Amino acid sequence: MCRSLHNEEGIISMKNEKKDKVVILGAGLTGLTAAHFLENPSSGGKAIKPFILEKQDIAGGLCRTEEKEGFSFDHTGHLLHFKKKDSIWKKFIEGELRIDLKKHSRAASIHIMNTLVPYPFQYHLAYLPKDEKEKCVRDYLKVYKTGAPAGASFRQWAEHSFGRRMASLFFLPYNQKLWNFNLNKMSTDWMGRFVPGPDAGKILRGAEKKDPSQSAGYNASFYYPRSGGIGQLPAALAKGKNIVFNASIKQIDFTAKKIFFEGGNMAYDRLISTIPLPELLGYLKGAPQNAAAKKLKWTGVYNMNIAVKKNFSKLGHWIYFPHGKIPFYRIGFLSNFSALPDGFSTIYIESSYRSERKKTSGASVMKFFNIKSDEIIVRKDIDIPYAYVIYDMAREKTLAGIQDFLSRCGIISTGRFGGWKYSTMEEAMQDGFDAASSSV
Numbered sequence: 532m533c534r535s536l537h538n539e540e541g542i543i544s545m546k547n548e549k550k551d552k553v554v555i556l557g558a559g560l561t562g563l564t565a566a567h568f569l570e571n572p573s574s575g576g577k578a579i580k581p582f583i584l585e586k587q588d589i590a591g592g593l594c595r596t597e598e599k600e601g602f603s604f605d606h607t608g609h610l611l612h613f614k615k616k617d618s619i620w621k622k623f624i625e626g627e628l629r630i631d632l633k634k635h636s637r638a639a640s641i642h643i644m645n646t647l648v649p650y651p652f653q654y655h656l657a658y659l660p661k662d663e664k665e666k667c668v669r670d671y672l673k674v675y676k677t678g679a680p681a682g683a684s685f686r687q688w689a690e691h692s693f694g695r696r697m698a699s700l701f702f703l704p705y706n707q708k709l710w711n712f713n714l715n716k717m718s719t720d721w722m723g724r725f726v727p728g729p730d731a732g733k734i735l736r737g738a739e740k741k742d743p744s745q746s747a748g749y750n751a752s753f754y755y756p757r758s759g760g761i762g763q764l765p766a767a768l769a770k771g772k773n774i775v776f777n778a779s780i781k782q783i784d785f786t787a788k789k790i791f792f793e794g795g796n797m798a799y800d801r802l803i804s805t806i807p808l809p810e811l812l813g814y815l816k817g818a819p820q821n822a823a824a825k826k827l828k829w830t831g832v833y834n835m836n837i838a839v840k841k842n843f844s845k846l847g848h849w850i851y852f853p854h855g856k857i858p859f860y861r862i863g864f865l866s867n868f869s870a871l872p873d874g875f876s877t878i879y880i881e882s883s884y885r886s887e888r889k890k891t892s893g894a895s896v897m898k899f900f901n902i903k904s905d906e907i908i909v910r911k912d913i914d915i916p917y918a919y920v921i922y923d924m925a926r927e928k929t930l931a932g933i934q935d936f937l938s939r940c941g942i943i944s945t946g947r948f949g950g951w952k953y954s955t956m957e958e959a960m961q962d963g964f965d966a967a968s969s970s971v
């Protein structure tokens with residue numbers, strides 16, 4: 532079958548033999564930002580208009596916003612956390628993409644023992660029943676001087692940083708649910724700023740009295756568009772770009788530097804890939820790294836979204852659910868940071884899976900939040916087959932081997948799943964910028 536593909540200007544012939552060009556795989560935030568800076572080089576160099584090959588019929592990847600019957604849903608919560616107060620990416624979004632951002636102070640909690648404990652858990656032990664709080668403090672005092680050993684697994688890190696009781700109430704069951712992976716075999720390399728560590732003063736103060744203002748972590752505050760969804764970011768970047776939608780790649784010949792489709796091929800001079808590494812390696816004809824690709828591990832997320840005629844404004848931005856018997860690990864209230872008319876709420880419910888996709892049952896959510904079926908206006912389910920990279924003990928070595936091979940082939944593989952890492956939208960934009968800078 533011979534297929535022709537379309538970009539915004541019309542049909543693109545796949546029999547493109549021109550060599551002097553950059554091709555980008557994937558029109559998510561990383562690929563689109565790379566294209567933006569190739570077309571508008573910040574160093575004032577020669578502008579290049581790359582082709583972007585995207586398998587979906589729309590740009591944006593994980594950062595898309597889906598619309599259904601007048602309601603907007605992101606792919607679970609997508610909030611902007613900037614590393615620095617004067618982040619160049621905040622300026623870029625507001626100044627160049629012209630998106631008005633609003634700052635929010637995080638209001639998040641953890642559902643433990645039928646009560647809501649403010650996040651981070653370790654700084655709010657006074658919200659637990661008295662005997663539980665005492666067990667947590669007692670176990671913490673056993674470990675606080677020594678902490679976790681170097682090279683600890685995630686389980687060891689949690690038990691040695693916070694003590695066994697805090698680990699077993701939150702850190703272990705929550706992470707087991709999120710990662711679906713043996714926590715004894717998981718490293719702590721992914722945590723960085725994502726998981727606040729132990730701070731003895733805050734832990735002990737938080738055990739003495741309830742103080743919801745004890746906050747910490749990379750997302751203590753966040754930004755979100757004042758109106759509309761997060762999909763405005765990729766939508767603004769995608770304008771005027773040379774995107775080939777519905778691209779169905781069959782093979783990449785990295786020696787001849789050609790990408791093959793049904794009915795055509797496209798030559799490249801430089802290739803920037805932002806698609807998941809296992810997919811890229813699967814396309815590379817005769818790549819010696821195909822065995823390594825099998826060692827890469829990740830989770831998918833099943834994201835059920837609902838719009839309801841009910842007010843949830845008192846529940847904050849999101850709630851973590853560590854208990855193994857509750858099927859979802861987190862529920863977020865999009866309408867509490869992206870305004871809807873009074874009396875309506877939009878809710879995202881997240882459950883994770885590895886081999887078999889797990890659909891969250893609507894019944895469990897409705898029961899939990901006492902939502903009647905006639906209060907649900909819209910349901911929109913989104914499957915995210917690549918959601919979180921698992922940092923098992925072999926990841927670092929496997930990834931280094933793969934990236935070394937790809938760079939010898941002249942391929943830059945970057946972004947969340949191209950770089951095979953736990954990273955944010957801000958980092959995706961930085962990755963795109965870096966890839967563009969090293970491709971000119």
Ligand SMILES: Cc1cc2nc3c(=O)[nH]c(=O)nc-3n(C[C@H](O)[C@H](O)[C@H](O)COP(=O)(O)OP(=O)(O)OC[C@H]3O[C@@H](n4cnc5c(N)ncnc54)[C@H](O)[C@@H]3O)c2cc1C
Binds near residue numbers: 558586593778954
């Ligand atoms: C559940 C979840 C919640 C998140 N929450 C936040 C948050 O709150 N804040 C934050 O900053 N970040 C968050 N992130 C991370 C953020 O989404 C990513 O860092 C960012 O969107 C990654 O962009 P990317 O372009 O690297 O990857 P992607 O968005 O995955 O883009 C890759 C693109 O490649 C395309 N593609 C895939 N395979 C092929 C193929 N074979 N051929 C052609 N095209 C292909 C895809 O369709 C996609 O468009 C979250 C991620 C997840 C999964």
